[in-house]
Amino acid sequence: MPDCKVIIIGGDAAGMSAASKIRRVHKNWKITVYERSPHTSYSACGMPYFISGKVDSSEKLIARDPKTFAEEYDIQAKVFHEVIQIDPGKQKVLVKNLKTNKSQWDTYDKLLIATGANPHKPDLPEVDSKGVFCLSTLQSGIDVFEFIEKNKPQKASIIGGGYLGVEMAEALLELDMEVTLFDRNEYIMKTLDTDMSEDICSKMTEAGVRLKLDENLTTIEADSDGYVNKIKTDKSSYATDLVILGMGVSPNSQLAQLSGIKLCDTAAIQINSKMETSHPNIWAAGDCASSYHLLKEVHQFIALGTIANKHGLVAGSNMAGEEMEFRGVLGTAITKFQDLEIARTGLSEREAKEADIPYETATIKSSNFAGYYPDSGDIKVKLIIDKKSRHIIGGQIIGNKGSGKRIDVIASAIMGKMTAFDLAMMDLAYVPPLSTVWDPVQIAARRLI
Amino acid sequence: MPDCKVIIIGGDAAGMSAASKIRRVHKNWKITVYERSPHTSYSACGMPYFISGKVDSSEKLIARDPKTFAEEYDIQAKVFHEVIQIDPGKQKVLVKNLKTNKSQWDTYDKLLIATGANPHKPDLPEVDSKGVFCLSTLQSGIDVFEFIEKNKPQKASIIGGGYLGVEMAEALLELDMEVTLFDRNEYIMKTLDTDMSEDICSKMTEAGVRLKLDENLTTIEADSDGYVNKIKTDKSSYATDLVILGMGVSPNSQLAQLSGIKLCDTAAIQINSKMETSHPNIWAAGDCASSYHLLKEVHQFIALGTIANKHGLVAGSNMAGEEMEFRGVLGTAITKFQDLEIARTGLSEREAKEADIPYETATIKSSNFAGYYPDSGDIKVKLIIDKKSRHIIGGQIIGNKGSGKRIDVIASAIMGKMTAFDLAMMDLAYVPPLSTVWDPVQIAARRLI
Numbered sequence: 001m002p003d004c005k006v007i008i009i010g011g012d013a014a015g016m017s018a019a020s021k022i023r024r025v026h027k028n029w030k031i032t033v034y035e036r037s038p039h040t041s042y043s044a045c046g047m048p049y050f051i052s053g054k055v056d057s058s059e060k061l062i063a064r065d066p067k068t069f070a071e072e073y074d075i076q077a078k079v080f081h082e083v084i085q086i087d088p089g090k091q092k093v094l095v096k097n098l099k100t101n102k103s104q105w106d107t108y109d110k111l112l113i114a115t116g117a118n119p120h121k122p123d124l125p126e127v128d129s130k131g132v133f134c135l136s137t138l139q140s141g142i143d144v145f146e147f148i149e150k151n152k153p154q155k156a157s158i159i160g161g162g163y164l165g166v167e168m169a170e171a172l173l174e175l176d177m178e179v180t181l182f183d184r185n186e187y188i189m190k191t192l193d194t195d196m197s198e199d200i201c202s203k204m205t206e207a208g209v210r211l212k213l214d215e216n217l218t219t220i221e222a223d224s225d226g227y228v229n230k231i232k233t234d235k236s237s238y239a240t241d242l243v244i245l246g247m248g249v250s251p252n253s254q255l256a257q258l259s260g261i262k263l264c265d266t267a268a269i270q271i272n273s274k275m276e277t278s279h280p281n282i283w284a285a286g287d288c289a290s291s292y293h294l295l296k297e298v299h300q301f302i303a304l305g306t307i308a309n310k311h312g313l314v315a316g317s318n319m320a321g322e323e324m325e326f327r328g329v330l331g332t333a334i335t336k337f338q339d340l341e342i343a344r345t346g347l348s349e350r351e352a353k354e355a356d357i358p359y360e361t362a363t364i365k366s367s368n369f370a371g372y373y374p375d376s377g378d379i380k381v382k383l384i385i386d387k388k389s390r391h392i393i394g395g396q397i398i399g400n401k402g403s404g405k406r407i408d409v410i411a412s413a414i415m416g417k418m419t420a421f422d423l424a425m426m427d428l429a430y431v432p433p434l435s436t437v438w439d440p441v442q443i444a445a446r447r448l449i
Numbered sequence: 450m451p452d453c454k455v456i457i458i459g460g461d462a463a464g465m466s467a468a469s470k471i472r473r474v475h476k477n478w479k480i481t482v483y484e485r486s487p488h489t490s491y492s493a494c495g496m497p498y499f500i501s502g503k504v505d506s507s508e509k510l511i512a513r514d515p516k517t518f519a520e521e522y523d524i525q526a527k528v529f530h531e532v533i534q535i536d537p538g539k540q541k542v543l544v545k546n547l548k549t550n551k552s553q554w555d556t557y558d559k560l561l562i563a564t565g566a567n568p569h570k571p572d573l574p575e576v577d578s579k580g581v582f583c584l585s586t587l588q589s590g591i592d593v594f595e596f597i598e599k600n601k602p603q604k605a606s607i608i609g610g611g612y613l614g615v616e617m618a619e620a621l622l623e624l625d626m627e628v629t630l631f632d633r634n635e636y637i638m639k640t641l642d643t644d645m646s647e648d649i650c651s652k653m654t655e656a657g658v659r660l661k662l663d664e665n666l667t668t669i670e671a672d673s674d675g676y677v678n679k680i681k682t683d684k685s686s687y688a689t690d691l692v693i694l695g696m697g698v699s700p701n702s703q704l705a706q707l708s709g710i711k712l713c714d715t716a717a718i719q720i721n722s723k724m725e726t727s728h729p730n731i732w733a734a735g736d737c738a739s740s741y742h743l744l745k746e747v748h749q750f751i752a753l754g755t756i757a758n759k760h761g762l763v764a765g766s767n768m769a770g771e772e773m774e775f776r777g778v779l780g781t782a783i784t785k786f787q788d789l790e791i792a793r794t795g796l797s798e799r800e801a802k803e804a805d806i807p808y809e810t811a812t813i814k815s816s817n818f819a820g821y822y823p824d825s826g827d828i829k830v831k832l833i834i835d836k837k838s839r840h841i842i843g844g845q846i847i848g849n850k851g852s853g854k855r856i857d858v859i860a861s862a863i864m865g866k867m868t869a870f871d872l873a874m875m876d877l878a879y880v881p882p883l884s885t886v887w888d889p890v891q892i893a894a895r896r897l898i
Contacts, residue, residue: 013886046819046881060821167880305886306879327874334878343878370495372509402854405884408877409857415875416865425776426864428857429783429792430755431616432495435854437462437754 002030006319007093007108009083009255011035012042013305014286015114016064017312018319019075025320031075032106034095036082037137040066045305047141048164051148052171058142086111086259088279110281110319113256113269114312117249117287117303122159122217129222132243135164144244153242154178157231159217160246161188163335166200168244169209170337180210180238182217189342191333193349195363196342196382196396203340212236249303251288264290266301273325275315283319285311292328295347295393295414296355302329332411334404339377341404345411346394349384358387362420362447366440368400370432379403381444383410383420390419390448395441402434409441420448451479455768456542456555458532458704459563460484461491462754463735465513466761467561467768468524474769480524481555483544485531486586489515494754496590497613500597501620507591535560535708537728559730559768562705562718563761566698566736566752571608571666578671581692584613593693602691603627606680608666609695610637612784615649617693618658619786629659629687631666638791640782642798644812645791645831645845652789661685698752700737713739715750722774724764732768734760741777744796744842744863745804751778781860783853788826790853794860795843798833807836808843811869811896815889817849819881828852830893832859832869839868839897844890851883858890869897 006022008015011033019031033040039062046061055061066077078095084103085094093111096103119134121127131153133144147153156172158165161183172179181188181204187197188204188211201211212233219232220243231238251268262270262278268290275283286308290299307329317324334343352359363382370376377400384394395410397403413423424445430437438446455471457464460482468480482489488511495510504510515526527544533552534543542560545552568583570576580602582593596602605621607614610632621628630637630653636646637653637660650660661682668681669692680687700717711719711727717739724732735757739748756778766773783792801808812831819825826849833843844859846852862872873894879886887895 043819043821043881043886045879045886046821049822049881054823055821163880304879306877309886310874328876330876332876332878334880334883336880336882341883345876345878370492372492372495372504373498374503402851404880405851405854405878406857408855408875408888409861411876411878412858412861412865412867415871416861416867418861418865422864425759426857427777427779427781427794427860428755429781429794429854429860430494430753431612431783431785431853432492432498433785434783434790437492437494437758439857 002028004029004109005107006031006110006112007106008033008112008114009093010114010116010286011040011077011079012044012114012116012286013308014312014315015112016041016069016077017309018112018114018285018316019069020073021313021316022320023073023075025322033075033077034081034083035077035079036098037139038079039138040064040069040077040079042138043305044136044138047135047138048167048171050141051145051168052174058138058145061138083255086255088259088261088282091281111283112315112319113277113282113284113288114286115252115255115288118252119245119249120247121245122247124220126220126222126228129220129228130226131228131241132220132245134245135168136249148175148242151241155240156180156242156244157182157238157240158244158246160248162246162248163333164246166204166335166337166342168246169204173208177242179208180212182212182215182233184214184216186214188213191331191348192342192344192396193382196380196398199380199398200337200340200342204337207338249287251301253288256284256288264299266290266299268299268301270299273327274318275311275326276318283315285315294328294330296351300329302331304333330411330414332407334407336404339400340398341400342398343404343407344396345407346392346414347384348394348396352384352393357393359384359393360387360448362444364440364444364447366443367436368402368440369434370436373432377401379440381440383441383444383448385420385448390421391417392420392423406439406441420445424449451477453478453558454556455480455559455561456557457482457561457563458542459565459735460489460526460528461493461563461565461735462757463761463764464561464563465490465518465526466758467563467734467765468518469522470762470765471769472522472524474771482524482526483530483532484526484528485547486588487528488587489513489518489526489528491587492754493585493587496584496587497616497620499590500594500617501623507587507594510587532704535704537708537710537731540730560732561764561768562726562731562733562737563735564701564704564737567701568694568698569696570694571696573666573669575669575671575677578669578677579675580677580690581669581694583694584617585698597624597691600690604689605629605691605693606631606687606689607693607695609697611695611697612782613695615653615784615786615791617695618653622657626691628657629661629689631661631664631682633663633665635663637662640780640797641791641793641845642831645829645847648829648847649786649789649791653786656787698736700750702737705733705737713748713750715739715748717748717750719748722776723767724760724775725767732764734764743777743779745800749778751780753782779860779863781856783856785853788849789847790849791847792853792856793845794856795841795863796833797843797845801833801842806842808833809836809897811893813889813893813896815892816885817851817889818883819885822881826850828889830889832890832893832897834869834897839870840866841869841872855888855890869894873898
């Protein structure tokens with residue numbers, strides 16, 4: 001008999017991080033993971049690069065498969081198994097085998113809900129036409145890849161100019177498609193401010209992406225074989241043979257909610273810093289769970305792999321009987337479009353306004369490394385400080401090679417409660433092929449001294 | 450009549466940063482800079498890339514020349530002018546025009562000493578043979594370039610495996626020379642620990658550099674025309690037709706010392722956080738001045754462009770009547786050898802031992818970005834924490850593209866007095882082409898939790 005029976009619902013980043021952590025602490029606990037998709041522990045963020053062909057096999061996106069978990073970690077990860085009910089009182093879950101359609105109860109001592117997020121899907125007829133895709137699970141990425149292989153679509157429409165939309169635009173351009181990207185806002189990448197987003201729009205337009213901003217998707221039409229052939233917006237209509245819906249995601253928290261577990265306003269499962277839910281012996285982690293925003297000082301829903309992994313580690317640690325706290329997030333994120341790296345952390349100007357924090361900003365243009373060094377490129381850094389405390393509260397960067405990950409220094413400066421002066425005077429690294437003598441983030445900081 | 454007469458001795462990073470800062474504050478102060486070399490405000494760090502031909506003109510290494518300073522900033526930068534005496538009592542300096550050999554006194558209200566550093570030159574006969582070079586001023590870089598153009602040396606010997614030695618090895622390999630690098634220590638790059646240095650040695654050996662470690666230069670020999678043709682060490686002798694001396698530098702503080710200005714044990718000019726020397730109305734900045742080491746809590750001599758620029762800004766600010774403090778350095782530094790980026794910050798293991806700080810280390814190998822993404826490479830991160838406080842006190846990184854500048858996050862973590870846990874849990878940026886989901890520095894930090 002095991003000392004303890006752990007059940008984990010969801011076998012991706014958060015769930016498997018927790019499972020692995022628990023196994024490292026307790027060799028003889030029984031750990032069972034139920035995952036409704038065919039895959040465990042994969043890099044959802046890698047899908048655009050698999051679809052474009054840069055990554056030559058979907059299997060490369062899988063960090064560890066169920067066989068590896070079973071053999072090397074003694075973790076039983078059961079794919080095609082969906083938990084459809086939680087009974088917190090009796091500490092059991094009802095599990096449906098999606099291949100046999102049979103359900104049965106399984107009991108737990110400790111339960112982790114790591115059910116992830118669901119992509120937004122517009123409530124339109126024909127949204128399930130062939131050639132219309134959401135990207136969420138690895139399987140959905142494989143579906144897009146196979147559809148493109150088989151049907152050779154020429155005109156792609158991407159709905160939503162967020163991270164996924166931008167990455168898919170790059171991927172589909174590489175496949176020589178005519179790419180149109182729609183956004184209902186007047187600019188894309190709205191986690192950055194407009195003055196940064198404008199540069200991204202210019203870059204994408206130059207690269208051949210047709211941007212249709214301030215347009216709302218109203219209709220999807222399909223041919224008699226069920227293949228998408230047209231979309232309409234509130235402004236016009238467009239022939240298309242591939243539609244990627246990148247309209248954001250919501251926490252997949254319904255299962256938790258139905259069992260009485262408390263949700264936040266954002267519909268994410270409410271957790272404390274130990275990833276405990278409102279119910280004893282039930283933890284939540286990953287996209288389905290909320291994250292405390294360290295600057296906004298509220299719980300937020302942020303669906304990112306980095307956070308899911310940290311959630312999973314902390315949940316697993318606490319489930320294993322250790323003590324670990326997840327303190328919160330800054331909303332750090334990064335992507336790239338071709339050779340343009342795009343990153344942000346902390347509060348944008350818009351968010352500072354919303355949070356009623358008086359702020360100052362500085363935006364500078366510089367060089368990603370010494371301007372005289374071959375292939376040096378541009379970088380634009382925007383810094384936001386609290387007007388009163390002078391502490392850095394946000395940063396945004398766009399630029400060429402080596403630009404994006406500089407956001408980590410700004411994130412570190414926020415965490416260290418540094419002022420612009422502190423950042424400007426910090427001892428950062430310089431050599432001509434890799435930096436300017438004042439790092440671009442310091443050039444921005446100097447403007448705010 | 451100007452309100453104030455400023456004299457600055459030395460027209461490179463520190464001196465011209467100070468001059469520019471003073472000019473931004475005071476439009477009508479008279480600012481005169483005396484520089485003994487032919488150039489102002491150049492990137493000494495860029496010389497290896499000019500010598501290799503990557504940067505196609507030495508002029509590109511000059512940020513601003515005397516004409517620009519005069520016309521755009523009303524700063525009179527007089528090149529070929531060497532200050533040979535300071536009279537602090539009468540507030541005047543004796544300046545020698547190196548073209549006419551005439552000297553005259555000039556008075557100041559405020560004086561900045563920014564005389565830089567002098568390269569170590571072994572006390573050997575024939576050290577001044579043709580084909581033997583120190584690299585310090587831009588002119589010395591031009592001299593090397595011209596010597597190579599004219600004499601087409603084939604066998605290059607580099608004495609000293611520090612930053613300059615490693616960078617020059619890359620440069621001379623690119624010029625198809627047979628490169629031998631000598632170091633008197635058993636390993637090169639001794640600001641890093643041996644376990645990191647070993648990897649650099651392997652990489653350099655693979656690339657074709659002959660490493661001769663634990664060998665001391667004893668003799669330089671020249672032919673009858675005065676061209677170097679052989680060097681000897683305590684172990685062997687080597688035919689050579691180019692010798693680069695990269696044996697470190699000393700503060701050029703003799704002028705200050707002769708006028709009674711106090712030096713540190715390191716022979717660098719002693720300054721306080723406002724860059725004030727022991728004498729009223731005399732400041733010092735750049736390689737000739739000391740820097741407070743924030744972890745060792747002692748004044749050190751560290752000759753780096755990043756520090757010189759910050760020194761200059763702070764000195765200029767205080768000279769202009771504002772208040773600004775230079776708090777200190779961490780010893781952050783970076784270089785690259787071909788595609789291997791090399792960086793360090795804070796204390797090495799060796800330095801922690803010397804400072805009697807009980808420590809723990811973790812060293813990890815990971816991937817510079819997602820392992821499945823094309824052209825992903827290796828990264829090795831070493832972290833050092835204070836055993837008692839758990840605070841991060843040092844870091845070393847070697848690895849492929851995008852590895853080196855991650856040292857800035859470790860530097861930020863040191864400045865923010867973060868523990869390994871704080872660093873591991875920080876919200877850093879991830880996208881497969883630019884990072885792993887746990888950034889490599891966080892993977893190292895996790896080992897220390």
